[in-house]
Amino acid sequence: MTDYSKYKGALLKRLAELDKRLHVIEAELEAPHSKDWEDAAVEHEGDEVLEGLGTSGQEEIRRIQAALARMRGGEFGCCVKCGEEIAAARLEVVPDAPLCSACAAG
Numbered sequence: 001m002t003d004y005s006k007y008k009g010a011l012l013k014r015l016a017e018l019d020k021r022l023h024v025i026e027a028e029l030e031a032p033h034s035k036d037w038e039d040a041a042v043e044h045e046g047d048e049v050l051e052g053l054g055t056s057g058q059e060e061i062r063r064i065q066a067a068l069a070r071m072r073g074g075e076f077g078c079c080v081k082c083g084e085e086i087a088a089a090r091l092e093v094v095p096d097a098p099l100c101s102a103c104a105a106g
Contacts (some may be wrong), residue, residue, distance in 0.1 A: 004076050011064050014095075018057045018064075025054045038094040060096075067096040079103050 023087050033043045068089055070076040079100035086100045097104070 004071055005023050007091055008068070008071055008077070011067055015061065015064050022054055022057050022061075024066050025050050025057070030055075063096040063098070066098065070098070 002008075011027070031045055034040050067076060070078075070080075077091065079086055080098045081103040082100060084100050085096055090097055090101055
């Protein structure tokens with residue numbers, strides 16, 4: 001069995017970073033807005049950007065949690081589509097990758 005501890009460490013570190021970022025985004029979104037119409041419009045646009053970043057962060061958290069679950073289940077490093085081993089080079093770049101390069105491209 002391959003040792004995936006370095007991937008687990010990277011995933012847990014990224015999970016912590018995302019958690020911190022999402023808390024900052026949440027605090028920004030809950031901050032009171034200006035009563036000035038023009039300022040409020042600019043703040044609203046900023047909120048839309050923050051909401052997009054928050055959604056993206058939540059999706060990444062789900063991918064990381066799925067990868068950690070595959071580790072616990074002994075399925076990490078295997079493509080969830082075809083069952084082939086995911087190349088170590090791919091896992092180095094995308095440690096939460098559920099698919100091998102071939103399945104991800106297809």
